[in-house]
Amino acid sequence: MNNSVLKPARRGRASIRGLAIVTVAVCALAACGDSTDDNSGASGDDTTILIGGTVSLTAAAASFPEVKQAQEAAVESINAAGGINGRQLKIEVCDSKFEVREELGCFRSLTEKNVAAIVGPVIIADTGVTEYQVAQRADTAVVGSPALQPGELDSDVAFPLGASVVGGTYGAIYDLIKSGAKRISIFGDANNPAADSIVNLSEEALDSVGMSPVNVAIGDTSADPTLRSAAVKAASGGTDGIIITGSPPSMSKSVPALRAQGYTGLIATIDSALPGPVIDAIGPAGNGMLVAAQTAFPEQSPASDQFIADMEKYAPSAPLSFFSIQAWSSVKLFAAVAEQNEAYTASDVLKAFQNISTPIDIGTIGPYKTVDVTSPITDGYVPAPRMFNPEVQLGTMQDGNLVADGGFINPFDELKSVN
Known part of the structure; x- marks a missing residue:
């Protein structure tokens, strides 16, 4: 590969x-x-x-x-x-x-x-x-x-x-399950209506395989500037996989907040949540984060x-x-x-x-x-x-870089194969 x-x-x-x-x-x-x-x-x-x-x-x-x-x-x-x-x-x-x-x-x-x-x-x-x-x-x-x-x-x-934001979300959920997550939580953003869509789409994707989110944590940087409280909720209850989304100010804090709470499980997101400055702000906390994209990763x-x-x-x-x-x-x-x-x-x-x-x-x-x-x-x-075109590209974040993993896949078909 x-x-x-x-x-x-x-x-x-x-x-x-x-x-x-x-x-x-x-x-x-x-x-x-x-x-x-x-x-x-x-x-x-x-x-x-x-x-x-x-x-x-x-x-x-x-x-x-x-x-x-x-x-x-x-x-x-x-x-x-x-x-x-x-x-x-x-x-x-x-x-x-x-x-x-x-x-x-x-x-x-x-x-x-x-x-x-x-x-x-x-x-x-x-x-x-x-x-x-x-x-x-x-x-x-x-x-x-x-x-x-x-x-x-x-x-x-x-x-x-x-595949749009819809396919990206389904791809992120599939990647979490494929990577071994069995208890998945959702981490959203109170200040970004688009995050509401991804929260709902995540629930739909989980429901399609007979699963429900362990927690739905909605971060609000105006009330919880470091997002510590939301991170604690998202990671609780034996959670071993989290799909996370939000605006850049939220994404820049939510991933580090999860790691600061000692969460070592899987984290997944979609391409539109990761403009370059967010990747820089997340830093080492983003190592191993799963990413679903509707285009190829460059050099692929x-x-x-x-x-x-x-x-x-x-x-x-x-x-x-x-x-x-x-x-x-x-x-x-x-x-x-x-x-x-x-x-x-x-x-x-x-x-x-x-x-x-x-x-x-x-x-x-x-x-x-x-x-x-x-x-x-x-x-x-x-x-x-x-x-x-429902296909997405899956990959991971490693040392500030986004690394593709294999070719395009259809996350909707792949989720049908999940028992």
Whole structure:
């Protein structure tokens, strides 16, 4: 078995101080977010293809500039190799500023510019429902989203990158059980609504194999700054495995708090809970922590080698993280489908993604197809009927690095085999 290592954020530091994926009330009137490129509303022409992306770039609470950098690196790489059937690819990335009105405004702005697709959007302030409604009214495919919000998993124009937060959670639970845990607790975050989703998904995953959580501990740094009390609860009752989630301030404290209480059992989490600064903050307490990701760990495959090469050449100061490899992969997935189907307009791209019958394999995600695919999760807490690629990559944290363990697996199928 060849293990692979991801050294997150070693070449730069994104301003990621609060990955709070917040579900808030939908804004009725939304202003357009600022675009980072000036295309003056131009769509693609006979020699170019224009795609759009959106992510928070400038908000102090949550910014992910490596997403934009990785998407631009992928575009540069594709164009250097001749483009998409000779057409040069262009990308316009809209700054959503970690605000509901800006996320919605970015979707409106990009569809008004007739982009061929919205690629790899990172929605963290809203639920995704109204954003995808905008895309659907414009018949514009949303391709390669990490699908951090429930509204991204049931729109007819949604083509998520991978297993989303749903598959990641099921993968983390499977990894705990596979690794020997028999008494599993859940450690959540009172200040992060997304953590509520993972708590509920964890309970569903455990229930699917006839298990119930020993404890459900919800940490609150405003009342328990070190999270000691929550850690004591999570580790009590003979717990030998814990799935843990939360915003960066919580994750930075919860894992060390568990170890400080003498807990030596298994800990698991998902990729979106581990931006580079959190890994640094956790330090040695994170050694051996299990991680479930919807993309490959860099250096795990030839395609990951290409990701590393593209980042070194076109975005040398950007962090290598799960966020950057997801963003890079979203552009590569779009390009592979567009090239194969000679799809250059929004309507043609949407039709192409609706009819992928032969799996597309870009290496950094599981093989991707949309025809004759049934999602393993069609009801429950977060229904995900548009989950076309349920596979996840499992690995561990070792000395501040993320080390892949084997290839992609389908956690839903694997859990069915658990007695």
